[in-house]
Amino acid sequence: MNELYLGQIAFAFYTLIALAGGVTAVSAASLVRAMLGLVVSLFGVAGLYLLLLAEFVALMQILIYVGAVTVLIFFAIMLTRASADGGEAEGPGFAGSLRGILVVLVPCGILVPFLAVYGVAGFPTPKNVDPAQLGAGLLGPFTLAFELISVVLLAAMAGAVLLAFEKRGAK
């Protein structure tokens, strides 16, 4: 019984972190602050992964998202900003917020009733999967996806270099 309460408290804590970070990422007037909110939100979701007993996914979340993707976003802010706030100081405005809320209502208005009506009855506790099983899955039934994602990453890297490449003396 005690463990159940502990799990609920941990879930509430991580959810609070993830959602507060998400709200900051969406509403901050400065892009650097928005990126920091994204980092906080990613850490909260990593905690939720830990609660789901997916510790390998949680570690990869911290390594890939917090370690690599946010650095990329920070580079994007640094390399392009014209002013200290990155061009977000005036906010979305009334029309922008209205458009945003309307767009959010469409998928959420579909998904939430479906969840409420057709939500499956899951297990009370998550399954425990060894990381060795994940490796065996990558080398066994899911080899094609593993190879394809490497090709996608290579193509993205080559494309990024090609796009950002500047010929010497072009301008």
Place this chain on the structure above:
Amino acid sequence: MNPILYYQAVAVVLLGLGLYALVARRTLVGMLIGVELMLNGAGLSIVAAAQLTPMDAVLGQLGALLVMGLAAAEATLVLAIVLVVSKRFGDASADAPAELKG
């Protein structure tokens, strides 16, 4: 109660926040942050479904890892595109490339 519904609810909220940022932000980098939030919610939803239902747990966790890889590839490409846009139009707002020349 039903734990999987809580996780799915958090994922839906993350999707909503990301969509709002995608529509309401003025700059391309702000939109990219929204897309990352949405992909994060998708990964959480996949892992929750894999760990709390009779579905193959290995498939779900590997799916979440693939989502992360795709997010990294997408962020790389968007960084390059943002660089090109800011070089060509002077700033990285989403409105700048939408104007017609004439």
